[in-house]
Every structure is written in structure tokens, then in C-alpha cells.
Amino acid sequence: MNRLLSCIAAATMVFLGLVAAPRPAFGNADGLAEAGVYALDSTGLILPVSPYPGNSTSTYSVGAYPLAPTPLARGSGQELVESYCSICHSVTLIGAQPRFPPEVWKKEVEKMIHLGAPIPAELVAQIVDYLQKHYGPDGTPPSSAGAKSNP
Amino acid sequence: MSYQHGATPPEESGLTLPVYSRRRALQILAGALGAALPLPEAARAQGDGGRSNLVLPDTHWNASVPAGVVPQKLPLLRLSDRPIVLETPRPFFDSLLTPNSAFFVRYHLDVIPNAIDLSRWRLSIRGHVSRPLEFSFSQLLSEFESVSVVAVNQCTGNSRSRFFPRVPGTQWGNGGMGNARWTGVRLMDLLERAGLRPKTMALRFQGLDSGRSVEGTPAHSYAKSLNAHDPILRECVIAYQMNGAPLPMLNGFPVRLVVPGRFSTCWIKHLSWIEALPEPDRSHWMMNAYRLPDNPRHATTPEEVASGKLRTVAASDLPMPVRSFFVQPDGSSKLVARLPIELKGIAFSGSGGIRQVEVSTDGGRSWKLARLDSDLGPYSFRGWRLPWTPQRPGRYELRCRAMDGKGNVQPTEPIWNPGGYAWNMVETQTVFVGEAA
Numbered sequence: 001m002n003r004l005l006s007c008i009a010a011a012t013m014v015f016l017g018l019v020a021a022p023r024p025a026f027g028n029a030d031g032l033a034e035a036g037v038y039a040l041d042s043t044g045l046i047l048p049v050s051p052y053p054g055n056s057t058s059t060y061s062v063g064a065y066p067l068a069p070t071p072l073a074r075g076s077g078q079e080l081v082e083s084y085c086s087i088c089h090s091v092t093l094i095g096a097q098p099r100f101p102p103e104v105w106k107k108e109v110e111k112m113i114h115l116g117a118p119i120p121a122e123l124v125a126q127i128v129d130y131l132q133k134h135y136g137p138d139g140t141p142p143s144s145a146g147a148k149s150n151p
Numbered sequence: 152m153s154y155q156h157g158a159t160p161p162e163e164s165g166l167t168l169p170v171y172s173r174r175r176a177l178q179i180l181a182g183a184l185g186a187a188l189p190l191p192e193a194a195r196a197q198g199d200g201g202r203s204n205l206v207l208p209d210t211h212w213n214a215s216v217p218a219g220v221v222p223q224k225l226p227l228l229r230l231s232d233r234p235i236v237l238e239t240p241r242p243f244f245d246s247l248l249t250p251n252s253a254f255f256v257r258y259h260l261d262v263i264p265n266a267i268d269l270s271r272w273r274l275s276i277r278g279h280v281s282r283p284l285e286f287s288f289s290q291l292l293s294e295f296e297s298v299s300v301v302a303v304n305q306c307t308g309n310s311r312s313r314f315f316p317r318v319p320g321t322q323w324g325n326g327g328m329g330n331a332r333w334t335g336v337r338l339m340d341l342l343e344r345a346g347l348r349p350k351t352m353a354l355r356f357q358g359l360d361s362g363r364s365v366e367g368t369p370a371h372s373y374a375k376s377l378n379a380h381d382p383i384l385r386e387c388v389i390a391y392q393m394n395g396a397p398l399p400m401l402n403g404f405p406v407r408l409v410v411p412g413r414f415s416t417c418w419i420k421h422l423s424w425i426e427a428l429p430e431p432d433r434s435h436w437m438m439n440a441y442r443l444p445d446n447p448r449h450a451t452t453p454e455e456v457a458s459g460k461l462r463t464v465a466a467s468d469l470p471m472p473v474r475s476f477f478v479q480p481d482g483s484s485k486l487v488a489r490l491p492i493e494l495k496g497i498a499f500s501g502s503g504g505i506r507q508v509e510v511s512t513d514g515g516r517s518w519k520l521a522r523l524d525s526d527l528g529p530y531s532f533r534g535w536r537l538p539w540t541p542q543r544p545g546r547y548e549l550r551c552r553a554m555d556g557k558g559n560v561q562p563t564e565p566i567w568n569p570g571g572y573a574w575n576m577v578e579t580q581t582v583f584v585g586e587a588a
Contacts, residue, residue: 030423031272032359036262038233052222061266062222062400068232088362088370089261090233096216098317108319115435116368 033059041066070095073139077130084119084127085112094135102132211579212241212481213324214312223399225252230321234258235401238326244478244497247524247532248301249329251393256401257306257327257415259373260362264400264421267359272405272423274341274389278355279427281346288405291391295336300388300411302530303330303499307414307441307466311571316453318571325476325578330499330532333409335390341425342384351379353428356408358421369435374424375417375467376432377410386411389422410467411530412501414573416441417467441466442570449573450566470501472575473561475508475535475553485585488544494521495536496551503556504529510537514548515563515577521551529556541584549580 053061070092072078085091100108106128113119119127133139219229221237228238236257243253273285286294308320309327321327342354357374364370377384388409390398398404403420410417416436431437442463444451449472455461475498486492494512498505504526509518524534541547554560561577 030359031268031270032264033266033268033271035264035266035359035361036363037265038261058270059266059268060397060400060404064265065221065235065263066219066232068219068229088364090231092233093231096230096322097319098312098322100317100319104319111319114369114439116362116364116370118365 034061037064038067039064041068068092073134075130075134077126077133080123080127081130084117084123087117088115094131097135099135099137099139100132101137102128105131105136211324211581213326214238214322215324221256221401223252223401224256225250227253227255228324228326230323234261235263236321237401238323239329240326241478241481244476244532247497247527247534248331248394251331251396251399251402254304254329254331254393254399254402255306255327257321258360258401258420260360260364260370262361262363264359264404267400267405267421269405274406274423274425276341276345276425277427279348279351279429280342281348282344284341284345286341288391291336291389291406295340297334298337298388299332299334300386300409300530301330301332301527302409302411303328303471303532304409304415304418305329305471305499307416307572308570310574313565313574313576314567314571315565316567318569320571330497331393332395332527333388333390334392334395335388335406335409337385338387338389338408339385341389345427347379347427348429350429351427352430353377353379353432354384355424355426355428355432356417356419356422357424357426358403358407358419359423360421369439373419373436374432374434375419376428376434376437377417377467379427381468383410383413412470414441414466414471437465437467440570441572443469443572444568448562448566449568451568453567453569456569466572471499472573473500473502473505473553473555473559474498474575475505475551475561476578477549477551477580480549480580480582482580482582485583486541488541488584488587490587491538491540493536494539494549494551495534496521497532497534498551498553499530499532500553500555500557500559501530502559504531505533505535506554506556506558508533508535508551508553510535511550511552512539512541512547514579515550518552541582544584544586547582547584549582550577552577 069090072081072091082091085094109124109128214228214230216228216230218226219232220226221235228240230236230238237255239249239253239255243249269288273287275285277283306323306327309323310325311318311320312322312324353376355374355376357372361372362370389406390409391406393402398407406422408419408422443449443466445462445464451461475496477496479495480486480492494510498508505523508521508523510521511518519537521535521537526533552561561575563577565576
């Protein structure tokens, strides 16, 4: 499977994408010309171009999808969570949850592992610790968590 | 249930990316952003002495998250940027057919098509069939009768933010739903051409979206099945049109499965593969996710879940329970004493359409029948309205309660289940009425 995460440092554009389509479930061509391409949208508004894309081929494209990442709360374990919890989705999903008690965060991490998260068993406790500390009932409120991060 | 994948370190898991560069990329992302995006405000305390800072939807209706703009869409409430999850703001429900540009979006996996080449795209039917077939987009247009159905598409977890204790998942307000006129070909017309072999148990549907997880893991692909003997198959449409236009990419271009009366979990977007199975589908998305407690209200308790004795049923096998909503007034401004207004809203059900909607302006003590708007079919939103003149200034609790074609009525008590699914409690809209002087 050919995957690429390319960071285009120019301006504020960062692309997260696939150069080739993922392997279709039943082999052969599936018409997927481009998939999983995202671009950082620092303005919060990638302006729509109209008419888009301005050609009459058989390929129907909508361009890149905007990324609007929310930084994680700063603290020990943050880097682990950033690397293991951003493979399949943005870490925004973490801060978008209610303040769960530790046992719920533990179950969430187990659920992610069941879904396919390649988290080594010996790192689970550290990850759960970080989540319950910062996103548990007594964690830092989300707004200040955002302000304090940004390495 | 296998947890083996969890033991695989990232280097050996088939991901070509070193973890470092991903982390570095995120640092760049965060650095480029400069400041944090506004996060949901902790809106209301939850009856535990005001100590809780759990986030609840603001005026009890939509999730309180910032809006985001994505291709082909108006600004919608952004619950997740990757994968894309967007909620429809309440004012769009003023129209019985939800505009395509405001229709909600929900993906599980983030490798979402950006571009599809119709000259190469095919819809294939395979597996336990007499004749495996492939259809191009133009064959779907020219070789099959075109049919239409107006149907509500609602996420199984719509309104999840109301569950208490709170449960993990997308924290939807009420906007994880929409109503559209879907036009396309009958699923049965395609199946008849392919010929289901005897003893086919299930039909599995899969689209072009996938995930960055290793092949074989649930987060690599999302597929859902319907029972091969489910009568709903006769109503299913493979839609190439939504409200008379091509489907927006994020709503499933070029075609999506429409399963009228059922939750969106089985309305597969970018539908490309239909597979007939000689055995039931035992995948994660059928057996672990989207399971409802097997009782009429789909209710349970944390204790019953912990006991391991809870019996569940696949959400895709059941009709959506009856619901109704206020669209106007929405509480965003005060009403004026003795100034007549119209209370109006929508209702729907997966069981035989809407028979009646009752409205209360006194917190549920007395109820009046609302007038129903024209009928767009049993699977559509049904508009309702009731004239009302608040006589005195004060605070009013408006409620609406629908009964469906099978006689089911919305409950007045909350339910709880661990997935946060199938919420359909009677809605309350608080409004303030001011002095007219």
C-alpha cells in the first residue's frame, strides 16, 4: 500500500494525502482518482472556486478537504497520543468528547486497538493516564488546554 | 474479538510512514495554526450541583461547535475535520427537503474520495450470485427504470449529546439528519439481473471510502449488510440524484444506497461493491458497532451492560423510531405577549409515516393537535404547524409529540444505551415572552 504524508512547508499549506488509491476490496479499477487528501486551512475558509473544477472530463474532483486541527493539552504523554492517535483521524476527536472518567478512557483506547490502532501494550497505561488527566472530569478545561499547547 | 493488531508496532504494521514524520507533521500543523481554534464552551451543568463542566448543546438543539466550510457545502457545524463530520444547523430544517449544500456529513474513516473518474468507476455485484455483474454510471442511467423516494437520512447516534451518563462517539445535537428526494435505480432490479443464489443470507454493501489502518482491521474499511430476506430491500434505491442534482461528494457521489426508514449506518456512500453472502456478516461494523438493546425503547442501564447479559440487535435491521422537532420558534429571541405566531416543526418515523403531532405550550399538561402539511411519503419529514398567541409574559415550555403510522408515540422519559443510539424523547423548547406594554 503506497501512502505518503507530505508536508509542504510553503505558506500554511500542509497536505495529508495518498498518492495512490487504497486497494479496493475486490481488486480491479474502481474509478477512485484521488482520496484522503487534506490541506491545512489556517484561515478557516478555503474559498470555493466557481465553477469548479472548470473542465468537462469524466473525473469529478472537489479538491482537498480542509484540516482544522485542535492541539492537544500539554503534558507528559502528549507526544505518544499525538503519534498513535492521529493515524486514522485527527486528535480533535479527543477534545470533542465529554469529560469521561478513567474507566471510559481506558475502554476507548481498547476500542481503538480493536479497530486497528498499533499501540504497543506497554504504552497503553501512559496513554490512558494522559487522557484521564487532561480529558477527565478534573482535567484542564478545553479552552485553556488549547491555549497552553503549541510546541 | 481479536486484539492482535494492537500488538503490531507501527513500523511493521504496513504504514509506510515513520511515526516521527507524522508527529513532525502535526507540530507543523499546530505551529502553522498559531492559535487554538475555539472549542465548544461548557454550556450547562448537568444536575450534579453545577460542578460538572460537560459540554451540552447550547439551546438544546445543535452541537455548540464552530462552523467549517468544506467543498460543495455551506458553513456547517464541524464535529470533526478528519474524517469529516458536519452537523446541519437548525434553520435549514425550515425547508422540508434539506438543501444538499447543508446536508449533514458523517464518515468513520478519513480516506474520503476527492476525485472519482466515472469512465473507470463501476458498481459491481459479486459473491453468491448466478451472474457477477458490473455496471457503469451510464448503464445505471439508461438500462434501468428511474425511481424516486423522499426519505430521511438520520445518523443512529443523532442527539447523542443528550445521553446521561455521557457516552463516547460524535457528540451530535439534533442536526445529524436530513431529508431529500433520492432518485436512482431499484436495488432489486440490479439483484434480479445478477440472480441471488439460494441460501443467500446477507447482502454486503461497501463504498470507496476507507481508512489508513492496516487491511483486515475494522478501521481499514466500512461495510454494512442487510439481511437477504429483509422486506426493506424492495424499497432500497441506489441513488444517483439528491434533490434533483448529482450527489455532493461528501454525501456519496456517484451513488449511495438509500434504505428508507432505516438509520444512515447502512446508507453506504460512494457505493461500489454489493456482495451476496452465504453466511451472516460477522464483521466489527455489524457485530460490535451500531447494536441497539433488543427492547422496544432500546434502553438499558450501565449495570445491565456490565453484567454482560444485554441482548442487542443490529440498528440497520430496525426502523427508526418516531421523532418530532420544533423549527420555530427556536428560542433565539423573545416572543411578544399577544402577538400571534406559528409554532412549526417536522416529524418522521421509520414505521408508517406520521399519524399526528401534538403540541403543548404548558410543559406537557395539555396538548393540542397540530395541522400536518402535505405528505411527501411515509419516509419523509412531515411538516406540522399550530397557531399560538402567548397571552402573558413569562417563560414557556413548548413540547411536541408525534405518533407514527403504527401507533408508536415518543417517550417523555430519557433512555440510555452505551452507543448513544436511537434517541427519540419528546423535545422541549423553552421560550420567553416579553411585555407588550
